[in-house]
Amino acid sequence: MRKKVLIVGSGLAGLAAALRLSRRGYEVVLVEKNSKAGGRLNQLKKDGFTFDVGPSFFSMSYEFDEFVKDAGIKMPFHFVELDPLYTVNFLATGKTYTMYKDLSKLAEEFKDVEPNLEEKIRKYLNTGQKIFDGTVDLVVRRNYNSLMHYFVTLMKAPPTLMPVLFRSFWQQVSKYFDSEEVRQILSLVAFFVGRTPFDTPAVYSLLSYTEFVHNGYFNVEGGMYNIVEGLCNELKKQNITVHYNTEITGFTEKNGKLDSLTDSNGKEWNADIFLINADAAWFRGKIFNRPEFSEEKLDKLKWTMGTLTFYLGVSEKIPNVHHHNYYLGSNFKEYANKIFTNPDSFEKPYYYVNVLSRSNPGCAPEGCESLFFVCPVPDLRYKANWDDREEIVNSIIADFSKRVGMDVQQKIVSKTIYTPVEWRDQFNLHKGSALGLAHDMNQIGGFRPKNFDEKYKNVFYAGASTVPGTGLPMVIISSKLAVERIEKYG
Ligand SMILES: Cc1cc2nc3c(=O)[nH]c(=O)nc-3n(C[C@H](O)[C@H](O)[C@H](O)COP(=O)(O)OP(=O)(O)OC[C@H]3O[C@@H](n4cnc5c(N)ncnc54)[C@H](O)[C@@H]3O)c2cc1C
Numbered sequence: 001m002r003k004k005v006l007i008v009g010s011g012l013a014g015l016a017a018a019l020r021l022s023r024r025g026y027e028v029v030l031v032e033k034n035s036k037a038g039g040r041l042n043q044l045k046k047d048g049f050t051f052d053v054g055p056s057f058f059s060m061s062y063e064f065d066e067f068v069k070d071a072g073i074k075m076p077f078h079f080v081e082l083d084p085l086y087t088v089n090f091l092a093t094g095k096t097y098t099m100y101k102d103l104s105k106l107a108e109e110f111k112d113v114e115p116n117l118e119e120k121i122r123k124y125l126n127t128g129q130k131i132f133d134g135t136v137d138l139v140v141r142r143n144y145n146s147l148m149h150y151f152v153t154l155m156k157a158p159p160t161l162m163p164v165l166f167r168s169f170w171q172q173v174s175k176y177f178d179s180e181e182v183r184q185i186l187s188l189v190a191f192f193v194g195r196t197p198f199d200t201p202a203v204y205s206l207l208s209y210t211e212f213v214h215n216g217y218f219n220v221e222g223g224m225y226n227i228v229e230g231l232c233n234e235l236k237k238q239n240i241t242v243h244y245n246t247e248i249t250g251f252t253e254k255n256g257k258l259d260s261l262t263d264s265n266g267k268e269w270n271a272d273i274f275l276i277n278a279d280a281a282w283f284r285g286k287i288f289n290r291p292e293f294s295e296e297k298l299d300k301l302k303w304t305m306g307t308l309t310f311y312l313g314v315s316e317k318i319p320n321v322h323h324h325n326y327y328l329g330s331n332f333k334e335y336a337n338k339i340f341t342n343p344d345s346f347e348k349p350y351y352y353v354n355v356l357s358r359s360n361p362g363c364a365p366e367g368c369e370s371l372f373f374v375c376p377v378p379d380l381r382y383k384a385n386w387d388d389r390e391e392i393v394n395s396i397i398a399d400f401s402k403r404v405g406m407d408v409q410q411k412i413v414s415k416t417i418y419t420p421v422e423w424r425d426q427f428n429l430h431k432g433s434a435l436g437l438a439h440d441m442n443q444i445g446g447f448r449p450k451n452f453d454e455k456y457k458n459v460f461y462a463g464a465s466t467v468p469g470t471g472l473p474m475v476i477i478s479s480k481l482a483v484e485r486i487e488k489y490g
Helices: 012-023 062-071 103-110 118-138 147-154 159-165 167-177 180-187 202-214 223-236 280-286 293-298 330-340 391-406 421-428 471-487
Strands: 004-008 027-030 045-046 049-052 079-082 084-092 096-099 217-220 240-241 248-254 257-263 268-270 273-276 306-314 324-328 351-355 369-377 412-418 457-462
Touching: 004 012, 004 167, 004 268, 012 062, 012 273, 012 471, 045 306, 045 412, 049 306, 049 369, 062 471, 079 248, 084 180, 096 180, 103 118, 118 147, 118 159, 147 280, 159 202, 167 180, 202 268, 223 240, 223 280, 240 257, 273 471, 280 293, 306 391, 306 421, 324 391, 351 391, 369 391, 391 412, 412 421, 457 471
Parallel strands: 004 027, 004 273, 027 240, 084 324, 273 457
Antiparallel strands: 045 049, 079 217, 084 096, 248 257, 257 268, 306 369, 306 412, 324 351, 351 369
16 A cells, blocks of 8 residues: 655645655645745745845755656756856945856956966865765765764865864955955855854855855746746646645654654544655754753844845836846844844844845846845844834835836835844744754754754755755755655654
8 A cells, every 4th residue: 555645734845755755656745834835035025116035046956856757847947057156236436246166267357356366266166066076966965863973974075174173154265366356256155054153163154155156146037926826737637736824833653653643623644654845943942842852942043134034016127136136235244243142222223135136137027126124133042123124124115226226115006014023934944034943063064953853764855954054946856855754663
């Protein structure tokens, strides 16, 4: 008889795991607390505009290739490489730098502030490649059965990589580049894994190698939500049902195994195997009541940034913007040190703007623009009250207006704001931490919440807060690692 797997959550990791498991002959059912699939990879349609709610690009596209091959499906969406990758505007000088993949063109862009950039960046990326080659297959795309297993695996990494384990991202870029501009721009990638360059290990500089050399940045034709729609179509074809508006709130056990999960209406969901795509740390604490994952214990862990996101429909085309745009202030270190814990740190905001309508004109009415802003903010441990949301958002819009040379405030026809409160409540994210658990050396690999349960042998986890970590390609890998475990279980 086919074994039945119940997946809790239809985030990218849940959807990918469903298709991998179905290919292997398991009967798969999903339950999702929201009325739509995708989790953080979501979409907002409002007032004639379409917005990507969370992710606006991905890297490591080959992880999607591996996934579709493994699931036995055709790539259900179209991705397009972005070049230039993004632009970065500095408040103090007003200068905007365009990040080209072509390194000699990039060097020309920075010739006034960073002489010999091409030579320097080649050396920096070369080290990034060594870190990538020495760690990704060995450490990232692997399951660990114990901490000892993890340490033994780490010892197989080339010894020349040891120094980067003990250096911060900022120290790494400072070793190769002299200008604050280049250091700041290249270290922005640390924010993508959810912390600052000052507390993100240098090992993550392998991401610079993936963005400039090994792969690139990709946007999805028609918007990122087409990934989810494509995967949901595949689920439909395979008669896999997603039960929406179904939130798991309890459980029953029998003979040392998980017997069922219970939803908020008291309905019991039985299965042979359970795969939890809800946050792996949150679920253990909140649903399984594990003392090691109590709210107090979770509060003591390092979480990735909270985010303030807002979605603007604007009645005119915005000048001087690309698909991805970063706007930096002039106090990078002070800002990075304060932003996660200090609720009064918004006077000079740093933020990112995605102009979805630039590469996908169908996402806004003719002549209009759909804008999506992301601003790193303290999570709800440090700023619980967001009554000042309008004020903060308006200050960012005022800053943006100055930088693009247009009074954007006057042109807004649609506005939606998500503070960490909305991020927490929509997706059960601990204290509104947008990307899940942070990636310190003591919260990755064998130290991260495991993808198999400590108590129930028939429970597994996939998603951003288990191995290997956050981001779309990482949660695709996470679905692969969880499915490997389920196959071994039987
Ligand atoms: C603002 C923002 C921008 C981002 N930008 C990028 C980017 O550009 N590129 C990139 O690669 N990554 C980006 N990320 C990260 C990326 O979105 C996540 O790493 C990834 O989507 C996480 O997927 P997941 O499957 O682990 O979890 P989720 O997407 O959180 O899915 C978990 C699902 O479980 C459901 N659930 C939770 N609890 C329950 C319950 N009790 N019962 C039933 N269902 C439940 C949730 O509703 C959700 O649908 C961004 C994230 C944010 C927030």
